[in-house]
Amino acid sequence: MLVVMQEGASEAQTENVINLLVEMGFTVHRSTGVRHTVLGGVGPIDDFDPAALEVIEGVKECHRIVSPYKLASRHFKPGGTVIKVGNVEIGGRQIVLMAGPCSVENEDQIERAAEIVASAGGQVIRGGAFKPRSSPYSFQGLGEHGLQLMRKAADRRGLAVISEVMDQTQIPLLSQYSDILQVGARNMQNFNLLRELGKVRKPILLKRGIAATIEELLLSAEYIMSGGNYEVMLCERGIRTFETSTRNTMDIAAMPVLKRLTHLPVIADPSHGTGKREYVLPMARAAVAAGADGLLVEVHHDPDHALSDGAQTLRPDQFTDMMQQVRAIASAIGRAS
Numbered sequence: 410m411l412v413v414m415q416e417g418a419s420e421a422q423t424e425n426v427i428n429l430l431v432e433m434g435f436t437v438h439r440s441t442g443v444r445h446t447v448l449g450g451v452g453p454i455d456d457f458d459p460a461a462l463e464v465i466e467g468v469k470e471c472h473r474i475v476s477p478y479k480l481a482s483r484h485f486k487p488g489g490t491v492i493k494v495g496n497v498e499i500g501g502r503q504i505v506l507m508a509g510p511c512s513v514e515n516e517d518q519i520e521r522a523a524e525i526v527a528s529a530g531g532q533v534i535r536g537g538a539f540k541p542r543s544s545p546y547s548f549q550g551l552g553e554h555g556l557q558l559m560r561k562a563a564d565r566r567g568l569a570v571i572s573e574v575m576d577q578t579q580i581p582l583l584s585q586y587s588d589i590l591q592v593g594a595r596n597m598q599n600f601n602l603l604r605e606l607g608k609v610r611k612p613i614l615l616k617r618g619i620a621a622t623i624e625e626l627l628l629s630a631e632y633i634m635s636g637g638n639y640e641v642m643l644c645e646r647g648i649r650t651f652e653t654s655t656r657n658t659m660d661i662a663a664m665p666v667l668k669r670l671t672h673l674p675v676i677a678d679p680s681h682g683t684g685k686r687e688y689v690l691p692m693a694r695a696a697v698a699a700g701a702d703g704l705l706v707e708v709h710h711d712p713d714h715a716l717s718d719g720a721q722t723l724r725p726d727q728f729t730d731m732m733q734q735v736r737a738i739a740s741a742i743g744r745a746s
C-alpha cells in the first residue's frame with residue numbers, strides 16, 4: 410500500500426500515519442520526494458480500506474499497489490532515484506560510463522584499463538576479482554589481490570570501483586574495496602545473497618538473469634530494498650533466446666519498460682548483451698537512445714589476450730570512439746555524459 414502525504418505535511422502527521430500503518434501490520438518504508446513524502450506499507454494484509462486512511466490529517470491519497478513489487482515500483486518514488494557514488498550521480502541527467510576489463514588480471518593490465526577509462530571521461534572502473542565462469546577450469550579471478558590492485562588504479566585517477574560479489578561470505582571484503590557491488594546474472598535469484606545485500610549500505614548493480622523476466626528482475630530488486638538498501642540499479646545484459654548470432658539477445662525494449670515500471674536507475678551492458686566486440690558500439694548507442702542511465706562496458710588494452718570475455722571486449726580506440734558517439738546521443742536527447 411502507498412500513502413502519499415500532502416505537500417507540507419508535518420513530521421508529526423507523517424509519524425502518526427507511520428504508527429497507524431505499523432499497527433495495521435505493515436512494515437513501512439519512507440521515500441522523501443521533492444514535494445511529497447511517500448510511505449510504502451509492505452505486508453501480507455489486503456483487507457484494508459484505502460479511503461479510511463485518506464481522512465487522516467496530512468494524507469493526500471492512498472493506493473493499493475497492484476504490482477507484486479512495491480518499493481521498486483515507480484509509484485513509490487515518481488521522481489526517480491539518483492544514486493550518489495562519490496561525485497558521480499547515477500540516475501540523474503548524466504549518462505554514467507562504467508568500463509574496464511572482464512576480470513582483473515595483473516597490475517599492469519588494470520592500471521592501463523583505468524587510464525583508458527579515465528582519459529576517455531568514464532567515471533567508474535569495472536573488473537571482476539571473483540569470476541562466475543561456466544567452466545571450473547577457466548580463470549576464476551585474483552580475489553582480494555585483484556580488488557587491491559583495482560582500488561589503487563581507481564584512486565590514482567579519481568574513479569569509482571564496481572566489482573562482483575558472488576556470495577554472501579564475500580560481502581565484507583567487497584565492501585572494503587568496491588564502491589558498487591555487482592550481482593551477476595547467475596545470482597539474480599540467489600535470494601540469500603539478495604537479503605544480505607539489503608543490510609549493506611553500498612549501492613548494488615543487479616544484473617538481469619539469463620532467463621529472467623523484467624518482473625522477476627524487479628522482484629529481485631525488491632528483496633534488496635525490503636531489507637532497507639534502496640540504492641539498487643538494474644542492468645540489462647541480454648537474455649538467452651533461440652538466436653545464436655549473438656551470445657545473448659540484448660533487450661533494448663527493457664530500457665523504456667523499466668523506466669516506466671521503476672524509479673531505479675537502469676544500466677545497459679552491451680558487452681555481455683552481444684558477446685562480440687563489433688556489436689557493442691551500436692548496442693551502446695541504442696541503449697542510451699532508449700533511455701539507459703549508464704553503460705557497463707568491457708575494455709582491455711589487448712583484448713585478444715584477455716583472460717576472460719576477450720571476444721566482447723573493446724580495444725582502447727573502439728572505446729574512445731564509443732564514448733564520443735554516446736556523448737553525441739546524450740546531448741541529442743537532452744542528457745549529458
Ligand code: PEP
Nearest residue numbers: 511593594595616646681
Ligand atoms: C561480468 O560482468 O563480467 C559478468 C560475469 O556478467 P554477467 O553476470 O552479466 O554474465
Ligand code: MN
Nearest residue numbers: 511707717718
Ligand atoms: Mn565478462
